[in-house]
Structure formats: C-alpha cells, structure tokens
Amino acid sequence: MTGLAATGSLASATVGTPALNFIIFAFFVVVTLVIAVSAAGKNRSATDYYAGGRDFTGWQNGIAIGGDYLSAASFLGIAGIIALSGYDGFLYSIGFLVGWLLVLLLVSEPLRNTGRFTMADVVDLRLRAVPVRAAAAVSTLTVSLFYLLAQMAGAGALVSLLLGVSSSAGQDVVVAVVGLLMIFYVMVGGMKGTTWVQIVKATILAAGAAVTTIWVLSRAGFSLPSLLHHAAASSPAHNAVLGPGLEYGVNITTKFDFISLAIALVLGTAGLPHVLMRLYTVPNAREARRSVVWTIWLVGLFYLCTLVLGFGAMWLVGGTQIKAAPGGGDSAVPLLAYQLGGTLLLGIVAAVAFATILAVVAGLTITASACFAHDVYAGVLRRGEADPDEEVRVARITAVVIGIVAVIGGIYAKGIDVAFLVGLAFAVAASANLPSILYSLFWPRFTARGALWSIYGGLISSVGLIIFSPVVSGQKTAVGSVGTSLITNPHIDFAFFPLNNPGIVSIPLAFFLGWLGTVTDPRPADPVRFARMQVRALTGVGAERGGRS
Amino acid sequence: MVLFQPSRGSATGTVQSQPGGSRSSGYEAVRASRDFWTIRRRFGSFILPVCGLFLFWYFLFVIIAVFAPGFMRISVFGDVNVGLCFGALQFVSTFAISLSYRRWAQRRLDPLSDRLRHRLEGGRY
Secondary structure, rough: OOHHHHHHOOHHHHHHHHHHHHHHHHHHHHHHHHHHHHHOOOOOOHHHHHHHOOOOHHHHHHHHHHHHOHHHHHHHHHHHHHHOOOOHHHHHHHHHHHHHHHHHHHHHHHHHHOOOHHHHHHHHHHHOHHHHHHHHHHHHHHHHHHHHHHHHHHHHHHHHHHHOOOOOHHHHHHHHHHHHHHHHHHHHHHHEEEEEEHHHHHHHHHHHHHHHHHHHHHHHOOOOOHHHHHHHHHOOHHHHOOOOOOOOOOOOHHHHHHHHHHHHHHHHHHHHHHHHHHOOOOOOOHHHHHHHHHHHHHHHHHHHHHHHHHHHHHHOHHHHHHOOOHHHHHHHHHHHHHHHHHHHHHHHHHHHHHHHHHHHHHHHHHHHHHHHHHHHHHHHHOOOOOOOHHHEEEOOOOOHHHHHHHHHHHHOOOOOHHHHHHHHHHHHHHHHHHHHHHHHHOOOOOOOHHHHHHHHHHHHHHHHHHHHOOOOOEEEEEEEHHHHHOOOOOOOOOOOOOOOOHHHHHHHHHHHHHHHHHOOOOOOOOOOHHHHHHHHHHHHOOOOOOOOO | OOOOOOOHHHHOOOOOOOOOHHHHHHHHHHHOOHHHHHHHHHHHHHHHHHHHHHHHHHHHHHHHHHOHHHHHHHEEEEEEEHHHHHHHHHHHHHHHHHHHHHHHHHHHHHHHHHHHHHHHHHHOO
C-alpha cells in the first residue's frame, strides 16, 4: 500500500486495518452466503429463479433496487468528485436521481404489466418478432457487461486501497474471489437470494453513509454553511468549489461533454436492464410503483449524504492527500472515515464498499444470465419452445460464464475511473434500450423494423462513438508522456469524436432511427397488438401476478 | 410521437360485451370503452405534462450550471449560493413528484384499471 504509506499520516492504518477490514468483509460474506443458501431452498421454477417468485413487497424491492443502483461509483466515485472538484460532483448525483422519475412515471408499471422477466419480453409482446427479441437481448447483454466491467474495474482499485493488497497478483486474486462469490450467490440463491443480498447491502450502505454524514456534520457544529465554509477554505480553489465549472467548465468541449453525460444519466436509468428486471420481483404493477417511490427516497437521501461526505473529505482530508492515495477520488470516503473514526470506521466503510461491489455485480450477473437463457436460448434459439427447467439450467451455466468473463475483464480493466465507466453504460442503455421500450409501450405505429433500427443504431452509435472518443485513445496528460485513455500510448490516436460521453448524439439518433425505420416500413403496425399492449400496460390484464395478489 | 390519441368512437360509451369473442377483440373493446378512454386521458393530462416539466426543470438546471456558472455562484446567505439551492430544489421536486404521482395514481388510475381488469378477466368483454 505504498501510496497510502507515502501520505505519512495514514502509515499506521496500513499496519492495523487490513486484518480488521478482512474480518468485517468476511462477516458480511458469511451473512450473505447464509441468506443466499436459505433462499435457495425455494428456488424451483423459472419465476423463482428470475423473479424471486414475484413475492417481494414494494418496500423490500424498493430497497433492493436501491442496492442494485447504488454502486461503488455512487458511494466512492461521486463523493470523490465532490471532494476534488466540489459542486460538479453534486451535479453528477442529481442526474442519477432525477432519472428515476422517468422510471416511475413512464416505465415501471407498463413494464411490469406487459413483461415476464426481461425488457425483451415487452418489446416482443408488442412486435412478436424473433429478430427484435434477439436485438433487445444483444443490447441488454452489452449494457450489463459494460456495467459489470465498470464494477469489476473498481473492485481491484478498492481492494488495493482497503485490504492493503498492493501487488498486482494479489489484487487479481481478490477480483477472482469477488467473481466466485457472486457466481455462488446467483447460481444458488437465484433472484430471491440476490434480492436479499441487495436489501442487506442497501441497508448497511445507507446506515454507513448516514453515520459518517452525521459524524462529519457534528465536526461542523451541525451547520451545513459552516461545513461548506471550512471545505472551501481548505481547498486551493477556495470558493470556486461551491459553484459549478471546476470539472466540466474547463472549455467548450468539457461543457458539452457534461450536457451529454446529463442526458445519458437522466434517460439511461429507465433503460438499465438490472433495474428493469427488478420490477418483475413484485406481485403487480402497484407494488412496482411503490418500489420505485421507495427507491427514489433511498437514492435521494443517499446522494444528499454524499454531498456532506464529499465536502467533509475536502475539509478534513484535503485534496492533495486524496489525489496521492491509490484510487484517487475513490479513496476520499475511506480516507475521511479513517480521519473521523480511525481503523474501525475505515473497516466498516471498506466493508460497505466491498459489499456494494459484490451486490451490484451479483445483480448484473443474474440479469445477464436471465437475458441469455430467457431471450437468447428460449426465445431465439428454441423459438419459445424450451423446457422451463432447461431454461433455468442454462441461466445457471450462463451465470458461471459471465462470472468468469467479469473476472478476466476486471483484471484487465484495473484502475479505470469507475464513475466515468458507469456514465458510459448509462449512455449505451439510454441509446439502445429506452427508445424501443417507450415506442413499444406508447406509439401505435411502431414496427419491428423501427425496433431493429433503433436498438442496433443506438447500440452501434453509442459504442462506436466511445471507441472513437478520447476515452479509448489520444488523451494526453499535462505532462504528455503517458495518456489517460484506455490505450495509454499517446502516439496512438484515432479519436475523432471530441466528447467522452456519446449520449448527446447517440440517444437522439436512436429515437430518430426508431421513427425512420417505422415510417419507411412497408408492413404497417398491427393495431390489434397495440390495443392489447395498451390495455395490458394500463390495466394489468394478463400480467403474471405474485403469490400475494 | 402520437401518444394516447382518443380513438374514434371512444366517447360513445361502454361497448357491448362480446361473449365468445376472441381475446384480441376483447382488448379492442376495452380500448374503445369509456373507462379506458378516461384512463388514457388522465394519463395524458397528468403524466406527460409532469414528465415534460421535470425534464425541462432538470435541463434548465444543467444548462445554467454549464453556461452561466456565475449565476450559480451568487450568494444567498454566506457560503450557500444559488447553485446549491437550485440543486437542493431538484431533490425537493423529485421527492414531491414521486409522492404526488403515487397519491394521484391511487385515486385516479387504480380504481378504473381495477374495474376494467375485473371485467376483462370475468369475460365481460
């Protein structure tokens, strides 16, 4: 843990904490494993495996959705951006919250009413075309894997920070352990086990954030203005940290980059496959609505805490020390915890962060495995004729494969900025998934060709623009020797798209292509199917209900 | 995007039940019924304007933050500036919309959708 030791004041932490952190990690792992195993006994049917028997109540599922959504990027990443750049991190968190209104108002209830397990179910009910289900599955898998990679990339950096594992091989081992645990949760626990892991994780995450927030506020005399004053005073940028612009206001490119990110965040939430799939774990659309209201409150209060934590870290830890620590901004909250409560609080925060990665990774894995088994295997390869038991078996095997892919990806992607990768996953979700969901639910004329154009157009344009953006190549550091892109050789530069986030182009393009494909389709939409879709979406007729209703 | 255009003849009242009719014609009968027309009208008169409003409000915030950072730095009291208040209001509006939508949907949508669902499931369409 050379980075931390070099900062001096934390040298003692590198000696005492790893063992304590490890004990707290191990405790969380054991508790959640017990939960996964005890939930496993009830995993019989496909509905049990994919949707937890549709037996969760609105508030349980709302907390679990929060658990799925509040990734390490939210907890460590956003607080870190606030600690280093102030207000711009706050801007970021608001995008993550406001996007939920779209889920609540337009997506959650119709989706619950018209699908069984996946987003592709909804599009398929409307259009009844195997290629469309295949397209929806491809985009779901792409977004899930993107998001998964973001989480696994963060896991390596986090472990180096919190467990004192500094060697590259050691970090790889821990990433592999994360992967194995997650495969176990998903294979054994199914959706029921995964949901309980999410609930436990969201609860300790919220509790950890709340305790640390109150602790920070107590140092500032429970006065937010006083906290802001201290934070600004201790930053080299002084009062500039209290207003926008430090991170995104550098030049016109960064400004448009932020607008692009804002569009992706607010529209992307409603297209995230692991969030959408959770809506099927409740008995009916009404509980789905209640879930999302719970999620909005949990997520909102959590981001208010990250505001305090970020400015608290700016004040009590200081930007210089945060930047010097391994993981940079991501280390702000752990360092703050150490500053406030010593090794014990650092251990708890570390365990919370570890639990967060583990749970989000499990949620993504079950989503991707369900999508592959239900959409690709049963829907496309078997044309809907698959035996349900066989389908669940395929889902379990897929979970293992995805786990292995995630581990390998996590090892290769170590050290990439987590929050930022998540922003890209949101852009892909908003481009590839959202247009066809909204068109399927609300546009009478929407056709299969429109869906194909919109899904593939959104997917190819968003991923393609990322490949040709400074994210992948050509971004140079101030020094100019090593690049900050994925390809660190500054001489390889094939970036022609100036923005890091593609949303501002790819999202409108995907909506446009959905419209264009539809109006140029020689086969018009079937009005009977739209009538069925609309009646089912708004009344819940024919929706699979859970045990309680 | 044409959203929830009231279909022709939708205001002619509840359509006669069609015993023995196919499932899809049942859906079309429901879709033409007065209750369903009311649901769509309410959906269109509450949910769509609220969506437009919160998106406008959010992007207004983002555009001002990006292109008029000086405005966001104006002090309201002490170190608390316009930007922080504006940001806090985004939280307040999100919370308020979530609660008011839940309340509105329980009162204005759920009874109608229940009635239609029971009728359709009871084979009365």
